[in-house]
Amino acid sequence: METYGNESLREAFGKALIDAGKIWNNLVVLDAGTKNSTYSQKFQEVFPDRFYTPGINEPGMVGAATGMAMAGKRVVACDMSVFLHHAYAQIRAAARQGSDMHMIIAATHTGVAVGPDGGSAHDLTDLARMRLVAGFNVITPWDGRQIRSVLQVILEEKGLYYVRLNRPKVPLFLPEPAPFELGKAYKLSEGERVTIIAVGDKVYNALIASEELGKGFADVIGVSTLEPLDSDTIIASAKKTGKVITVEDHLYIGGLFEAVAGVLVQHHPTPMRRIALDRIFTTSGDPDELAEIYGVNTAAIVRMCKEFVG
Amino acid sequence: MFKIPIEELTKKAYNIRKNLIELMYRSGSGHLDTSLSLVEIWISTVYSDFFKFDPNNGAWEERDRIFLSEGHACPLQYCVNAELGYYPIDDLFNTFRQPESPFQGHTKRSLKHGFENSNGSLSIGLWHAYGHALATDRYVFCVAGDGEFQEPSSQSLLFAPFNMKPAPNFTLLLNYNRLAQDNMVDLGPIADVAALYNWQVLQVDGHSFQALGEAFQQAIKDTERPSFIVCNTTKGKGGAIEFAGKLGHHGVPPKGEEEYKAYLAGLEAGRQK
Numbered sequence: 246m247e248t249y250g251n252e253s254l255r256e257a258f259g260k261a262l263i264d265a266g267k268i269w270n271n272l273v274v275l276d277a278g279t280k281n282s283t284y285s286q287k288f289q290e291v292f293p294d295r296f297y298t299p300g301i302n303e304p305g306m307v308g309a310a311t312g313m314a315m316a317g318k319r320v321v322a323c324d325m326s327v328f329l330h331h332a333y334a335q336i337r338a339a340a341r342q343g344s345d346m347h348m349i350i351a352a353t354h355t356g357v358a359v360g361p362d363g364g365s366a367h368d369l370t371d372l373a374r375m376r377l378v379a380g381f382n383v384i385t386p387w388d389g390r391q392i393r394s395v396l397q398v399i400l401e402e403k404g405l406y407y408v409r410l411n412r413p414k415v416p417l418f419l420p421e422p423a424p425f426e427l428g429k430a431y432k433l434s435e436g437e438r439v440t441i442i443a444v445g446d447k448v449y450n451a452l453i454a455s456e457e458l459g460k461g462f463a464d465v466i467g468v469s470t471l472e473p474l475d476s477d478t479i480i481a482s483a484k485k486t487g488k489v490i491t492v493e494d495h496l497y498i499g500g501l502f503e504a505v506a507g508v509l510v511q512h513h514p515t516p517m518r519r520i521a522l523d524r525i526f527t528t529s530g531d532p533d534e535l536a537e538i539y540g541v542n543t544a545a546i547v548r549m550c551k552e553f554v555g
Numbered sequence: 556m557f558k559i560p561i562e563e564l565t566k567k568a569y570n571i572r573k574n575l576i577e578l579m580y581r582s583g584s585g586h587l588d589t590s591l592s593l594v595e596i597w598i599s600t601v602y603s604d605f606f607k608f609d610p611n612n613g614a615w616e617e618r619d620r621i622f623l624s625e626g627h628a629c630p631l632q633y634c635v636n637a638e639l640g641y642y643p644i645d646d647l648f649n650t651f652r653q654p655e656s657p658f659q660g661h662t663k664r665s666l667k668h669g670f671e672n673s674n675g676s677l678s679i680g681l682w683h684a685y686g687h688a689l690a691t692d693r694y695v696f697c698v699a700g701d702g703e704f705q706e707p708s709s710q711s712l713l714f715a716p717f718n719m720k721p722a723p724n725f726t727l728l729l730n731y732n733r734l735a736q737d738n739m740v741d742l743g744p745i746a747d748v749a750a751l752y753n754w755q756v757l758q759v760d761g762h763s764f765q766a767l768g769e770a771f772q773q774a775i776k777d778t779e780r781p782s783f784i785v786c787n788t789t790k791g792k793g794g795a796i797e798f799a800g801k802l803g804h805h806g807v808p809p810k811g812e813e814e815y816k817a818y819l820a821g822l823e824a825g826r827q828k
């Protein structure tokens with residue numbers, strides 16, 4: 246598959262924010278003491294008067310961000326994902342204000358892809374947490390190019406948005422401009438024997454796995470909006486292949502696997518397997534090494550497809 | 556100082572207290588004692604001469620804003636906004652705390668009704684208000700409870716002007732009635748701490764229109780710092796005399812006719828003073 250270099254989702258987001266800042270002069274950005282990790286610092290360098298931080302104070306950051314959105318600003322609140330646990334009450338309170346505002350939360354360090362900082366820093370439950378907050382759209386971009394399209398859409402349309410980013414450099418593989426429609430899942434390759442559904446940068450792994458499995462083997466569906474989930478596309482593919490595997494750098498609880506299972510069990514019960522983490526705390530290591538240890542890499546997808554299809 | 560004379564404000568305070576007692580007695584639930592302690596504070600804010608709003612156009616961009624952070628005091632907000640003409644008081648009495656009513660058990664944001672923020676869980680609304688103040692040039696007042704300041708993220712708001720950005724258009728009104736749900740509250744040197752973190756700190760009798768009005772004028776005069784107004788109040792003020800300022804009545808409406816009458820008697824006694 247053709248790629249166009251590597252870029253981390255967080256860095257792509259930081260760069261895209263600067264362009265968005267030029268388009269929307271009411272765009273403000275907040276961070277809770279992680280601006281050099283989230284790349285929100287880039288926005289601050291260009292628009293110092295539109296950048297706010299209460300320091301390492303996630304509840305304060307999300308609270309102030311919500312108040313600014315209520316005042317009509319376009320608001321992007323950035324943080325390393327795991328620290329947003331501190332602000333869960335504030336995230337829920339933001340959603341209770343209603344969706345007639347521009348409120349975006351960008352979480353940058355998710356999954357075991359965070360790497361050497363270890364189990365303390367690997368946020369493996371953010372999708373579950375955010376799916377539980379009524380009103381929030383949960384966005385899981387696949388590469389740096391798609392992030393630009395995501396930002397365009399979600400800064401245009403009022404609403405509450407959670408954007409899942411991550412730390413390491415990952416391949417840019419989408420054309421430019423990259424496709425993104427809110428609430429739409431994308432069929433990225435056609436196959437007959439199994440459906441592979443992935444979120445985030447795992448979509449790239451799913452496509453490589455599909456190439457290795459050979460032409461016509463797997464339907465690959467890329468999910469860039471986990472909530473609301475595009476049930477029609479998933480059901481149609483499950484009806485065709487009769488077998489579904491989900492892929493995510495997240496616990497199997499509350500994320501993509503259970504979202505898809507929830508749809509299928511109600512509309513078209515289908516045997517499923519999962520590429521996801523068990524309900525554990527993880528260890529330090531290099532991101533690729535951890536993906537191998539916890540079975541969330543391309544090789545694991547290929548193995549599971551072969552086993553499952555038989 | 557105010558849009559109308561203090562004698563008029565005093566009459567309004569009496570009527571609002573009467574409505575509060577009536578509303579909570581009839582509905583059998585709601586936080587009467589907290590609401591009673593805030594009557595003068597809320598009225599003083601919305602009747603201050605500088606404070607602009609339009610009951611026929613709640614979302615008016617140029618309005619000044621009053622946020623309620625200790626959301627359980629929403630019955631007061633509901634009664635005052637009826638008085639201001641946002642909606643008929645009957646709407647409130649007919650649907651308070653009922654399904655899909657705009658008058659929920661804690662405020663649900665609705666600019667049409669003059670409700671700036673959804674609230675409930677403590678320590679969140681004051682950050683909404685502060686962020687809002689940073690994003691508008693209008694005055695933003697916010698009512699917070701003293702029990703609410705036991706929450707670390709309320710306390711962290713004190714740092715905001717110092718390490719985030721000062722919002723000189725922001726005024727925090729602390730309802731210092733020294734009681735929370737199940738405990739007595741002593742916030743110790745909070746006023747001194749706020750001053751060190753770059754707030755204009757004022758301490759007033761939270762039941763005196765004169766004192767509140769003067770403090771608010773001083774609050775808006777300071778164009779460098781936000782204001783932190785410690786309003787010393789009595790929980791249950793103007794209600795049943797034997798309950799006022801006592802633990803054990805948080806969120807408890809008058810039970811039975813006897814208690815109801817005790818509240819009304821307390822109201823009348825307060826009026827004669």
Ligand SMILES: [Mg+2]
Binds near residue numbers: 701702730734
């Ligand atoms: Mg109190």
